[in-house]
Amino acid sequence: MNIPTKKLLSGFEMPVYGLGTWQMGEDESQKDADVSAVKDAIELGITHIDTAEVYGDGGAEKVVGDAIKGYDRKKLFIVSKVYGNHLHYNDLLNSLNKSLDRLGTDYLDLFLLHRFNPEVELSETMRAMEDAFEQKLIKNIGISNYNVDETQSARKNCKYPVVANQLHYNLKIREAQEKGLLDYCQKEDLMLIAWRPLKHVDLDLPIVANMAKKYNKTPVQIALNWLISQKNVVTLSKTANVIHLKENLGALDFTMEQEDIKSLLNDFPDQEEVSDTVALRN
Numbered sequence: 001m002n003i004p005t006k007k008l009l010s011g012f013e014m015p016v017y018g019l020g021t022w023q024m025g026e027d028e029s030q031k032d033a034d035v036s037a038v039k040d041a042i043e044l045g046i047t048h049i050d051t052a053e054v055y056g057d058g059g060a061e062k063v064v065g066d067a068i069k070g071y072d073r074k075k076l077f078i079v080s081k082v083y084g085n086h087l088h089y090n091d092l093l094n095s096l097n098k099s100l101d102r103l104g105t106d107y108l109d110l111f112l113l114h115r116f117n118p119e120v121e122l123s124e125t126m127r128a129m130e131d132a133f134e135q136k137l138i139k140n141i142g143i144s145n146y147n148v149d150e151t152q153s154a155r156k157n158c159k160y161p162v163v164a165n166q167l168h169y170n171l172k173i174r175e176a177q178e179k180g181l182l183d184y185c186q187k188e189d190l191m192l193i194a195w196r197p198l199k200h201v202d203l204d205l206p207i208v209a210n211m212a213k214k215y216n217k218t219p220v221q222i223a224l225n226w227l228i229s230q231k232n233v234v235t236l237s238k239t240a241n242v243i244h245l246k247e248n249l250g251a252l253d254f255t256m257e258q259e260d261i262k263s264l265l266n267d268f269p270d271q272e273e274v275s276d277t278v279a280l281r282n
């Protein structure tokens, strides 16, 4: 399947759905299965693969590196992240080079600062990102789990566009919305990459069942489509199960009506403002 893309006014473009790799590569005995899962995903049309230096302590990047061998690199959209303890100039470039080595690639399509670190000046971090960009080691610069003020600072301190903020956003966790990040991304031409679209979201609810019936889709497909039906929002989920992945890809071939997007936005029960994983600072 050809996965649809979203394009910003700046020209930055990425697939609306990608594969996550958190918890892959943690267990050596599972490595072959993890590599097969990523390869199966590519065979089914996945091009956006999301990983990070911190996942499995580099193990997830190795899994991705093994899986993408033999595929046309230009057709893939590989994203990795540098952790918040590697944001000084030399540390960042060292981390990036190690990520590239593990992934067996010369460049990343998008490189994200995984967490804000108030102890490191953004000007120093962004100087490293700019140099990596100029050396063509990264095609695009992004951030993750940054609040609005931090996003503004990141943009102010970078001479190249900061194209994306990867955030915990799903039917239940509404921090991105409540703290103005969704609005900011939509107004300021950034992509909001919604992480963890499914995990810990109770989809066994009448409001979801009704939508699933209306669109002849499953609850999972409603949860994913609700995200990508929103302006400047794309998503990614982790799955090592081909049946699940096929179901998830079935979320990409329809458009939910505005009134249904709003109804889920307002009426989905038990919404939580704060992510259980990352509480964005005020």
Ligand SMILES: NC(=O)c1ccc[n+]([C@@H]2O[C@H](COP(=O)([O-])OP(=O)(O)OC[C@H]3O[C@@H](n4cnc5c(N)ncnc54)[C@H](OP(=O)(O)O)[C@@H]3O)[C@@H](O)[C@H]2O)c1
Pocket (backbone or CB within 6 Å): 019, 020, 021, 022, 023, 050, 051, 114, 144, 145, 166, 167, 195, 196, 197, 198, 199, 220, 236, 237, 238, 239, 240, 241, 243, 244, 245, 247, 248
């Ligand atoms: N920037 C950040 O700080 C940050 C933080 C967390 C995650 N992320 C990224 O976002 C990705 C996605 O988040 P996540 O992995 O935490 O959560 P998720 O994708 O919402 O959920 C993953 C779980 O859902 C299951 N699943 C997937 N599709 C399914 C389906 N159709 N039916 C039933 N179960 C299904 C998977 O199990 P199966 O394998 O059995 O399908 C897995 O247990 C991560 O892998 C990572 O790349 C980024």
